[in-house]
Amino acid sequence: MGLGVRAAPFTYVAHALAVVAAAMVLYWCIHFRGGLAFEAANKNLIFNVHPVLMLIGFIILGSEAIMVYKVLPTVNHDTTKLIHLILHAIALVLGAVGIYCAFKNHNETGIANLYSLHSWLGIGTISLYGIQWIFGFLAFFFPKAAPNVRKSALPWHALLGIFVYILALATAELGFLEKLTFLQSSGIDKYGPESFLVNFTALVVVLFGASVVVAAVAPARLEEPQGYAPIPEN
Amino acid sequence: MGLGVRAAPFTYVAHALAVVAAAMVLYWCIHFRGGLAFEAANKNLIFNVHPVLMLIGFIILGSEAIMVYKVLPTVNHDTTKLIHLILHAIALVLGAVGIYCAFKNHNETGIANLYSLHSWLGIGTISLYGIQWIFGFLAFFFPKAAPNVRKSALPWHALLGIFVYILALATAELGFLEKLTFLQSSGIDKYGPESFLVNFTALVVVLFGASVVVAAVAPARLEEPQGYAPIPEN
Numbered sequence: 001m002g003l004g005v006r007a008a009p010f011t012y013v014a015h016a017l018a019v020v021a022a023a024m025v026l027y028w029c030i031h032f033r034g035g036l037a038f039e040a041a042n043k044n045l046i047f048n049v050h051p052v053l054m055l056i057g058f059i060i061l062g063s064e065a066i067m068v069y070k071v072l073p074t075v076n077h078d079t080t081k082l083i084h085l086i087l088h089a090i091a092l093v094l095g096a097v098g099i100y101c102a103f104k105n106h107n108e109t110g111i112a113n114l115y116s117l118h119s120w121l122g123i124g125t126i127s128l129y130g131i132q133w134i135f136g137f138l139a140f141f142f143p144k145a146a147p148n149v150r151k152s153a154l155p156w157h158a159l160l161g162i163f164v165y166i167l168a169l170a171t172a173e174l175g176f177l178e179k180l181t182f183l184q185s186s187g188i189d190k191y192g193p194e195s196f197l198v199n200f201t202a203l204v205v206v207l208f209g210a211s212v213v214v215a216a217v218a219p220a221r222l223e224e225p226q227g228y229a230p231i232p233e234n
Numbered sequence: 235m236g237l238g239v240r241a242a243p244f245t246y247v248a249h250a251l252a253v254v255a256a257a258m259v260l261y262w263c264i265h266f267r268g269g270l271a272f273e274a275a276n277k278n279l280i281f282n283v284h285p286v287l288m289l290i291g292f293i294i295l296g297s298e299a300i301m302v303y304k305v306l307p308t309v310n311h312d313t314t315k316l317i318h319l320i321l322h323a324i325a326l327v328l329g330a331v332g333i334y335c336a337f338k339n340h341n342e343t344g345i346a347n348l349y350s351l352h353s354w355l356g357i358g359t360i361s362l363y364g365i366q367w368i369f370g371f372l373a374f375f376f377p378k379a380a381p382n383v384r385k386s387a388l389p390w391h392a393l394l395g396i397f398v399y400i401l402a403l404a405t406a407e408l409g410f411l412e413k414l415t416f417l418q419s420s421g422i423d424k425y426g427p428e429s430f431l432v433n434f435t436a437l438v439v440v441l442f443g444a445s446v447v448v449a450a451v452a453p454a455r456l457e458e459p460q461g462y463a464p465i466p467e468n
Contacts (some may be wrong), residue, residue: 003389115424117411117433121440155237163444170404170440177351177408181415190349199351206355206404210397 003214006222007070010215014067017208018060024201025055032194038101047105050098051175055205057094059168061087062129063212066165073220085141088133095126118174125167132157132164162213169209176202237448240456241304244449248301251442252294258435259289266428272335281339284332285409289439291328293402295321296363297446300399307454319375322367329360352408359401366391366398396447403443410436 029036029048036052037045064071065087068080099122106113113119139145139153180198184190263270263282270286271279298305299321302314333356340347347353373379373387414432418424 003393004386112424115418115429117407117414117436120433120437121407152238159237159448166400167440170407173351173355173404173408174411178411178415180351181412184349185419190346195349199354202351203354206401214393 003218004222005214005218007067007073007215007218007220010211010218011067011071014063014208014211014215017204017211018063021201021204021208022056022060024197024204025051028194028197028201032197043105043109046101046108049101050105051179053094053098053101054175055172057098058091058126059172059205059209061094062091062165062168063208065091066161066212067215070215070218070220081140085133085137088129088136092126092129092133095129099123099126116174116178118171118178121167121171121174125164125171128160128164128167132160136161158216162216165213166209169205172205173202176205237452238456239448239452241301241307241449241452241454244445244452245301245305248297248442248445248449251438251445252297255435255438255442256290256294258431258438259285262428262431262435266431277339277343280335280342283335284339285413287328287332287335288409289406291332292325292360293406293439293443295328296325296399296402297442299325300395300446301449304449304452304454315374319367319371322363322370326360326363326367329363333357333360350408350412352405352412355401355405355408359398359405362394362398362401366394370395392450396450399447400443403439406439407436410439 029052033044033048034042035045036048038049040046065084068083068087072080072083102119103113105111114123136157139157140150144150145153176198180195184195188194263286267278267282268276269279270282272283274280299318302317302321306314306317336353337347339345348357370391373391374384378384379387410432414429418429422428
């Protein structure tokens with residue numbers, strides 16, 4: 001982007017905001033919403049796994065995968081690539097489990113599935129995320145495309161990845177709004193502590209996501225012409 | 235971004251999607267929601283001005299402002315800059331009127347203000363948009379900073395502009411979800427034609443916004459090293 005800034009400070013800010021956001025979503029789901037469970041008579045506890053896994057598992061681990069080339073710029077490129085694809089795979093699996101918990105809660109309490117914009121964008125996002133992972137694996141890891149193909153595919157991989165990442169952030173914002181709207185309709189105070197906690201968590205996620213995107217597009221070192229890690233020619 | 239694609243095709247897609255999104259939001263507010271009015275006994279008609287002005291006035295006109303350097307690449311730079319700042323100013327004013335209509339509807343029907351994530355992000359977005367406009371006016375138009383200052387400020391202007399633009403898109407998505415959730419709570423069919431229309435409008439807005447962002451970062455001509463219009467040295 002020709003910004004003349006290094007990625008490193010943005011990765012520090014992102015890590016700090018990730019810890020804050022993770023603490024806030026856990027405090028919300030445990031203190032205000034009663035805790036987490038995969039099996040329970042209180043079906044709300046099954047739902048609570050959803051925001052925790054989507055934020056900490058899907059978004060935060062996915063963010064670490066995106067930033068790894070900037071967090072560990074001096075580490076061997078094959079190693080950072082391996083960390084990148086493993087972290088994205090874990091994020092994808094935890095995201096799928098998180099989505100499963102939302103369906104499980106709906107199905108065990110008779111709530112309709114897949115009618116909201118949150119659910120539509122969410123299904124679209126995790127599907128694109130999976131497709132992006134498979135193409136990335138085939139093109140850049142195994143069996144690996146020819147060097148000139150990889151070279152021309154890399155900017156697209158990064159651009160589509162950032163697009164899917166921003167979709168994931170937008171879906172999270174929609175999720176916070178949707179859940180809080182339901183809670184406020186059932187009587188919680190619109191200006192009370194839980195409403196403020198959820199809205200501020202959503203704002204922290206926006207700032208976190210912006211830091212991750214800037215860290216992803218900014219160069220690891222200022223002398224580099226652009227932000228993407230170079231592909232070795234071997 | 236080193237994508238090896240020109241901006242032009244993305245501007246065509248963006249224009250087409252803008253027409254579709256504008257038609258969809260008008261059809262929703264007029265056909266399903268009863269029409270638009272600044273003064274009316276039916277206060278819902280006052281609210282309906284809000285989504286129409288925010289999408290067509292704020293987001294679509296703002297998008298045209300962002301894309302003008304790519305839509306008219308052969309036009310004199312001072313002219314495109316003037317169009318850019320005038321379109322953004324109109325978008326800002328129409329956005330402010332649109333927000334006023336939401337408050338007016340709330341105040342005339344006793345609905346609480348500024349408790350939702352949509353309202354928080356919306357106020358934040360239009361505030362940043364206004365600050366960005368003022369800084370851009372002072373730095374690039376009048377009195378105009380020194381050439382070296384403009385040169386180093388331009389990537390930041392573009393990056394912050396894209397950030398505020400993505401916030402505006404996210405706020406629009408939150409607005410569609412929030413309004414539709416209220417309507418579904420009041421009884422409209424979760425899988426009925428109005429729910430599908432609103433959700434598909436929101437998806438068109440996502441694709442529209444993605445086209446605008448790619449058009450903004452892609453170069454007008456392939457021989458250019460990066461996507462930003464060059465600043466003349468005068």
